[in-house]
Amino acid sequence: MTILNGASFKRMEAALFATEARQRVIANNIANAETPNFKRSEILFEELIENAMGVNTNKRLEGFKTNERHITIGKGSLGLPRAQIVTDHTTAMNPLTNNNVDIETEMALLAKNQLNNQLYANQITHEIMMKKLAITGR
Amino acid sequence: MKLNTGFDISASALTANRLRMDVISSNIANAETTRAKIENGQYVPYKRKMVVLDANQQSFSTLLDKSLNVNEKTTALKGVRVTKIVEDTTPTKLVYNPNHPDANAEGYVEMPNVDTTVEMIDMIAAQRAYEANITALNASKSIFQKSLTIGKG
Numbered sequence: 350m351t352i353l354n355g356a357s358f359k360r361m362e363a364a365l366f367a368t369e370a371r372q373r374v375i376a377n378n379i380a381n382a383e384t385p386n387f388k389r390s391e392i393l394f395e396e397l398i399e400n401a402m403g404v405n406t407n408k409r410l411e412g413f414k415t416n417e418r419h420i421t422i423g424k425g426s427l428g429l430p431r432a433q434i435v436t437d438h439t440t441a442m443n444p445l446t447n448n449n450v451d452i453e454t455e456m457a458l459l460a461k462n463q464l465n466n467q468l469y470a471n472q473i474t475h476e477i478m479m480k481k482l483a484i485t486g487r
Numbered sequence: 488m489k490l491n492t493g494f495d496i497s498a499s500a501l502t503a504n505r506l507r508m509d510v511i512s513s514n515i516a517n518a519e520t521t522r523a524k525i526e527n528g529q530y531v532p533y534k535r536k537m538v539v540l541d542a543n544q545q546s547f548s549t550l551l552d553k554s555l556n557v558n559e560k561t562t563a564l565k566g567v568r569v570t571k572i573v574e575d576t577t578p579t580k581l582v583y584n585p586n587h588p589d590a591n592a593e594g595y596v597e598m599p600n601v602d603t604t605v606e607m608i609d610m611i612a613a614q615r616a617y618e619a620n621i622t623a624l625n626a627s628k629s630i631f632q633k634s635l636t637i638g639k640g
Contacts, residue, residue: 365634368630369493369630369634372493372626372627372630373492373493373496373564374564375623376493376496376497376620376623376624376626376627377496377564377565377566379497379500379619379620379623380496380497380499380500380503380566380567380620380623381500381540381542381566381567382616382619383540383612383616384540384541384542384567385540387542390564452619455619456619456622459622459623459626460626462626463626463629463630466630466633466634467633470633470634470636470637473637473638474636474637474638474639477637477638
């Protein structure tokens with residue numbers, strides 16, 4: 350039974366978790382906007398899920414099968430990567446403090462992330478409602 | 488559910504910026520203080536104070552997570568804290584004012600190394616940083632509230 354366990358629902362759920370993780374990372378970047386030697390971090394999720402879903406076929410890793418019963422790696426898998434935190438060590442916004450947080454960018458990302466979160470939450474609610482409609486019939 | 492740490496991170500920055508404002512207030516209030524303390528029987532003027540910000544916060548929850556090896560990735564986010572308040576080492580200003588009770592034999596008075604203009608600029612920066620963190624806190628709150636409504640038609 351896959352009432353709420355389909356691939357798209359799981360992906361939506363993973364995206365929702367990614368926005369929550371991103372919120373923490375952005376809050377941390379803003380909190381440390383003036384901390385010397387602090388380097389900003391960000392969440393890598395959309396790129397990973399695109400690769401996993403096979404949208405970007407050039408970069409995708411695929412398992413080589415020698416037997417029918419081998420577990421599929423890459424193509425055809427559910428495609429649920431874990432959100433990763435990456436820290437940008439290369440740039441510096443302020444050469445005096447060696448800090449690379451750009452507060453305007455962070456605030457823009459914060460607003461964008463908030464809207465993305467609402468979008469995913471609404472979509473998940475919508476899917477639940479559709480399943481409910483299918484079950485009850487009205 | 489780890490969204491609570493989003494609140495903790497923003498709250499730590501609010502605390503740090505409030506302390507920064509307190510230090511700036513102290514600097515402005517003591518911009519003319521010539522008798523901050525006595526050293527070797529002589530009055531020493533007030534020295535400008537500065538906060539030292541550090542990203543390594545050792546709160547109870549982060550230490551607990553570390554000792555339990557829970558989710559190493561998220562424990563890397565620790566907010567900010569003021570580790571110490573240091574004195575500015577720039578030399579004090581000498582002002583010629585022979586009538587001042589703390590004037591030396593040549594008539595010069597040692598005044599604090601506080602520049603009010605710099606303090607006002609720092610104060611604006613601290614205020615804006617506080618506002619930015621309030622916005623981040625509100626965003627965390629709205630994401631939390633939105634997550635609570637999932638499944639409600």
